[in-house]
Amino acid sequence: MSASPTDASPGKRAPTKRLMAPSVLFLLVWMIVPLAMTLYYSFQDYNLMMPDMRGFAGGLSYELLFTDPVFWDALLNTLLLVATCLLVTVVAGLALALLFNRTFVGRGIARTLAISPFFVMPVVTGLIWKYMLLDPVYGLFSWVMRSIGLEPVQWLSSYPLLSVVMMISWEWTPFALLILLTGLQSLPEDQLEAVRLDGANRWQEFRHIVLPHLGQVLYVVIMLESIFFLTSFAEIYATTSGGPGTATTNLPYYIYLSAFFQYDIGLSSAAAIGAVVLANIFAIFLIRFVAGNLNAGSQR
Amino acid sequence: MTASNADRTPGRKAGSGGTALTLLAWLIGIAMFFPIFWVVLTALKTEQTAFSMTPTFIFSPTLESFRSALAQGSGYWHYALNSVITAFGSTLVGLALAIPAAYAMAFFPSRRTDFTLVWMVSTKFIPAVGVLIPVFLVYRSLGLIDTRLGLTMLFTAMNLPIMVWMVYSYFRDIPIDIIEAASIDGAGTAQTMFRVILPLALPGLASTGLLALILAWNESFWSLTMTDYHAATLAVYTASFKSGEGLFWARLSAASVLTIAPIVVLGWFAQRQMVRGLTFGAVK
Amino acid sequence: MAIVELKNVAKRYDSMPGKKGAEHANAVEDFNLTTKDGEFVVLVGPSGCGKSTTMRMIAGLEHNTAGEIRINGQDVSSVEPRDRDIAMVFQSYALYPHMSVYHNMAFALELKKTPKEEVKQRVQEAARILDIEHLLDRKPRALSGGQRQRVALGRALVRQPQVFLMDEPLSNLDARLRVGMRAEITRLHRRLGVTTFYVTHDQTEAMTMGQRIVVMRDGRIQQVDTPYNLYERPVNRFVAGFIGTPSMNFLQADHHGDGLGGQGFSCPLGPRLQAALGEGGQRSSCWLGIRPEHLHQVEESSGRGRLEGVIEVIEPLGPVTMVQVRVGDTLVTAQLAAHLDVEIGDTLGLAFDPDQVHLFDIESDQALGLEPDSAASSTQATA
Numbered sequence: 001m002s003a004s005p006t007d008a009s010p011g012k013r014a015p016t017k018r019l020m021a022p023s024v025l026f027l028l029v030w031m032i033v034p035l036a037m038t039l040y041y042s043f044q045d046y047n048l049m050m051p052d053m054r055g056f057a058g059g060l061s062y063e064l065l066f067t068d069p070v071f072w073d074a075l076l077n078t079l080l081l082v083a084t085c086l087l088v089t090v091v092a093g094l095a096l097a098l099l100f101n102r103t104f105v106g107r108g109i110a111r112t113l114a115i116s117p118f119f120v121m122p123v124v125t126g127l128i129w130k131y132m133l134l135d136p137v138y139g140l141f142s143w144v145m146r147s148i149g150l151e152p153v154q155w156l157s158s159y160p161l162l163s164v165v166m167m168i169s170w171e172w173t174p175f176a177l178l179i180l181l182t183g184l185q186s187l188p189e190d191q192l193e194a195v196r197l198d199g200a201n202r203w204q205e206f207r208h209i210v211l212p213h214l215g216q217v218l219y220v221v222i223m224l225e226s227i228f229f230l231t232s233f234a235e236i237y238a239t240t241s242g243g244p245g246t247a248t249t250n251l252p253y254y255i256y257l258s259a260f261f262q263y264d265i266g267l268s269s270a271a272a273i274g275a276v277v278l279a280n281i282f283a284i285f286l287i288r289f290v291a292g293n294l295n296a297g298s299q300r
Numbered sequence: 301m302t303a304s305n306a307d308r309t310p311g312r313k314a315g316s317g318g319t320a321l322t323l324l325a326w327l328i329g330i331a332m333f334f335p336i337f338w339v340v341l342t343a344l345k346t347e348q349t350a351f352s353m354t355p356t357f358i359f360s361p362t363l364e365s366f367r368s369a370l371a372q373g374s375g376y377w378h379y380a381l382n383s384v385i386t387a388f389g390s391t392l393v394g395l396a397l398a399i400p401a402a403y404a405m406a407f408f409p410s411r412r413t414d415f416t417l418v419w420m421v422s423t424k425f426i427p428a429v430g431v432l433i434p435v436f437l438v439y440r441s442l443g444l445i446d447t448r449l450g451l452t453m454l455f456t457a458m459n460l461p462i463m464v465w466m467v468y469s470y471f472r473d474i475p476i477d478i479i480e481a482a483s484i485d486g487a488g489t490a491q492t493m494f495r496v497i498l499p500l501a502l503p504g505l506a507s508t509g510l511l512a513l514i515l516a517w518n519e520s521f522w523s524l525t526m527t528d529y530h531a532a533t534l535a536v537y538t539a540s541f542k543s544g545e546g547l548f549w550a551r552l553s554a555a556s557v558l559t560i561a562p563i564v565v566l567g568w569f570a571q572r573q574m575v576r577g578l579t580f581g582a583v584k
Numbered sequence: 585m586a587i588v589e590l591k592n593v594a595k596r597y598d599s600m601p602g603k604k605g606a607e608h609a610n611a612v613e614d615f616n617l618t619t620k621d622g623e624f625v626v627l628v629g630p631s632g633c634g635k636s637t638t639m640r641m642i643a644g645l646e647h648n649t650a651g652e653i654r655i656n657g658q659d660v661s662s663v664e665p666r667d668r669d670i671a672m673v674f675q676s677y678a679l680y681p682h683m684s685v686y687h688n689m690a691f692a693l694e695l696k697k698t699p700k701e702e703v704k705q706r707v708q709e710a711a712r713i714l715d716i717e718h719l720l721d722r723k724p725r726a727l728s729g730g731q732r733q734r735v736a737l738g739r740a741l742v743r744q745p746q747v748f749l750m751d752e753p754l755s756n757l758d759a760r761l762r763v764g765m766r767a768e769i770t771r772l773h774r775r776l777g778v779t780t781f782y783v784t785h786d787q788t789e790a791m792t793m794g795q796r797i798v799v800m801r802d803g804r805i806q807q808v809d810t811p812y813n814l815y816e817r818p819v820n821r822f823v824a825g826f827i828g829t830p831s832m833n834f835l836q837a838d839h840h841g842d843g844l845g846g847q848g849f850s851c852p853l854g855p856r857l858q859a860a861l862g863e864g865g866q867r868s869s870c871w872l873g874i875r876p877e878h879l880h881q882v883e884e885s886s887g888r889g890r891l892e893g894v895i896e897v898i899e900p901l902g903p904v905t906m907v908q909v910r911v912g913d914t915l916v917t918a919q920l921a922a923h924l925d926v927e928i929g930d931t932l933g934l935a936f937d938p939d940q941v942h943l944f945d946i947e948s949d950q951a952l953g954l955e956p957d958s959a960a961s962s963t964q965a966t967a
Contacts, residue, residue: 037437041434104325110328116333120336128336131552132342233524275427279425480672480678483665487695
């Protein structure tokens with residue numbers, strides 16, 4: 001039926017405005033207004049240490065930002081982090097989803113164990129990894145390496161970004177697993193039976209039936225994960241504090257440092273605008289997806 | 301339990317090589333869970349056993365670390381109370397805001413509501429750092445820094461877009477026929493809402509609330525930047541172990557366990573219901 | 585009890601850009617009908633013809649964009665569904681899944697603040713009539729399709745409304761149950777005497793249940809008539825083809841001198857057909873309509889129409905056998921005796937009585953030669 005349910009009550013319009021207004025106002029006040037203010041501050045010469053010396057600065061903050069090598073390091077680290085974590089979590093998540101899509105003894109329990117890391121608070125993740133797993137002397141990883149006759153690795157100082165990638169991937173592979181597994185289970189069994197009767201082997205079955213079916217779900221996983229990876233903070237805060245040097249400083253951490261340690265509102269606002277732009281490049285694809293979903297759904 | 305749900309779904313039957321794959325699946329499950337298990341184990345050790353180059357698996361467990369983590373002066377209860385208040389508070393405020401909005405969008409859709417919905421979801425993708433500075437400055441001048449109210453509102457803003465979307469998609473699952481039947485049966489807007497729509501959407505509302513609760517509980521960016529002590533949550537409490545005190549592994553572990561246990565257990569029971577909201581309805 | 589009047593009722597959809605194709609489906613134009621008190625009216629037509637939309641406008645679930653709808657003389661166009669005192673049975677049943685059968689049936693009464701005792705008594709009564717007393721404590725999901733159907737009926741019954749609306753209520757049932765429920769609904773209607781609108785796409789349901797049938801197509805009424813008249817005097821080729829199973833056969837016939845004919849068939853012209861053919865000017869061709877049950881396998885054929893063709897399909901149904909014969913480029917269906925001594929590929933000759941054929945204009949598809957009295961009473965508008 002193409003008629004919208006609006007017609008459900010002749011003679012009366014639903015008070016849609018009044019019902020939506022609180023949510024809209026709330027998001028305006030807490031998200032959109034501050035975003036506009038960030039944009040405004042980014043053109044101000046404003047340092048909290050010298051609150052009286054405030055004034056219009058034009059593009060000065062952006063100039064400073066673009067000439068700051070740390071900003072470029074942060075940008076590069078952010079992109080590296082997002083790309084590596086995406087690759088690891090999606091590939092591992094897909095492999096695990098296939099593994100857990102079989103019927104076997106205690107599947108429910110094994111799966112519940114596997115997805116548990118997703119529910120762990122990121123700060124705690126950071127601490128567990130920093131101390132109990134990656135500590136060069138007392139960490140579990142070092143013990144394992146020593147036991148098999150290898151030299152223990154100074155994970156956080158020698159491979160800082162890799163260490164952060166490991167932590168984030170540990171947290172988010174379960175997410176990919178959970179969602180892709182649900183996607184796999186929504187695959188109609190008769191499609192698989194049909195393709196098996198057509199003589200497909202397992203790889204062909206995966207390539208031509210399973211993967212296309214997962215397309216939309218994979219898309220959602222990738223987009224959502226990128227949004228979260230772009231804003232990774234707690235894992236870095238709790239472990240490396242952006243170091244050593246700038247090795248693990250990503251954009252959020254860079255902004256945090258310039259705002260709360262250099263008190264430079266202009267510079268950190270300019271960097272924040274940069275982060276917003278970056279996030280939007282990713283988000284635009286997801287929004288388009290959501291909007292498409294909406295249109296498809298409204299023709300029910 | 302949600303797990304049994306999955307067991308009913310047919311997958312590839314374990315055939316030849318099935319045992320190896322089953323073993324592998326179990327091994328991976330255990331490996332993924334191991335760090336959590338290890339923290340729990342460490343929390344039950346004495347500091348001496350915990351802090352050793354060769355890990356101990358067999359020992360006589362002690363609740364000493366939990367006792368000291370929960371002791372007066374450790375502050376655990378203060379932080380935990382803040383976590384409970386801000387997580388539950390933001391969830392309730394979020395539901396109160398999201399339900400009416402989602403109701404309007406699901407049952408009285410128009411171009412304007414469609415646009416509003418997409419706009420709301422899109423605000424989710426403004427990174428927190430993008431609004432950090434103004435929020436901090438405004439909060440400071442309003443005296444909202446380090447207050448539970450201020451933090452709760454930030455959590456609400458963080459979760460609201462997802463909550464609206466989830467509630468919307470659960471409402472949309474209610475067949476329009478049933479709403480129409482109610483209107484023919486003589487139900488007004490409020491009666492339809494409270495006697496038909498809400499009871500039908502209750503499981504969905506519950507999982508929306510659960511997800512919001514989990515996200516708010518684990519949130520750390522706003523907690524770390526907007527609070528010091530008064531409104532500081534468990535995220536701030538555990539973050540304080542990141543230096544110095546980090547040498548007391550048993551205590552650190554006990555504190556970690558106390559911080560994550562409620563939410564991990566909640567997550568176990570809500571895993572299925574959360575998937576749908578997290579994927580914006582792409583997977584049911 | 586109620587008289588429902590629809591005057592020039594129309595439903596037009598704003599064609600929304602980007603939603604092409606669905607523009608005209610479900611729309612209704614110029615719908616005129618006045619029921620008798622307690623009448624059972626069936627709206628029938630192919631999907632998208634506007635029959636459901638018409639019913640939903642009577643229910644108030646959709647606005648009519650033109651015309652007026654009156655129930656017992658009162659214009660209800662701006663009255664909320666809940667204030668119209670109507671009950672509706674949905675195709676999907678639309679039972680409240682979280683309520684027991686009892687509460688599903690009691691919901692409307694509870695909303696009206698009916699005294700508890702009376703609610704109980706009325707629900708019990710309806711449950712007894714529908715034989716679902718033993719199900720009152722169950723939730724809808726614990727019921728079979730047929731049981732849900734009864735509960736949906738019960739929910740309407742309890743209301744004791746002025747008008748019953750039923751939107752394809754049997755289409756989700758399997759064939760056997762459907763036949764049973766058909767008779768049961770007719771019985772219920774006779775017992776309660778409530779004015780009823782019944783929407784269906786199934787002409788058998790329409791014929792067996794309706795006191796009057798409204799045949800619709802593309803949002804317009806084609807014919808409003810009794811089942812008998814629809815079958816005997818269809819006003820156009822659409823109604824003729826829609827009513828009756830298997831469908832009427834149509835052959836394009838040329839008029840030459842003393843008869844009608846074409847490749848593989850001929851039909852002598854009696855006075856009735858002569859007059860019909862001459863209606864509104866002489867015609868050189870027309871559609872010849874013959875119902876499958878009017879074709880016979882007879883040798884002697886003086887004064888009869890004849891057709892001949894190769895058998896392509898034979899369907900033995902038990903009491904009769906359906907045979908499809910290729911006549912020219914048309915496939916003609918004939919309903920013949922149970923035991924036939926023919927095979928696919930055989931050439932079969934069939935005869936028919938010229939008094940039983942229908943003629944339709946080749947351009948407008950309008951029936952030719954309807955007796956004036958029935959034409960006046962039965963046609964509504966057929967633009």
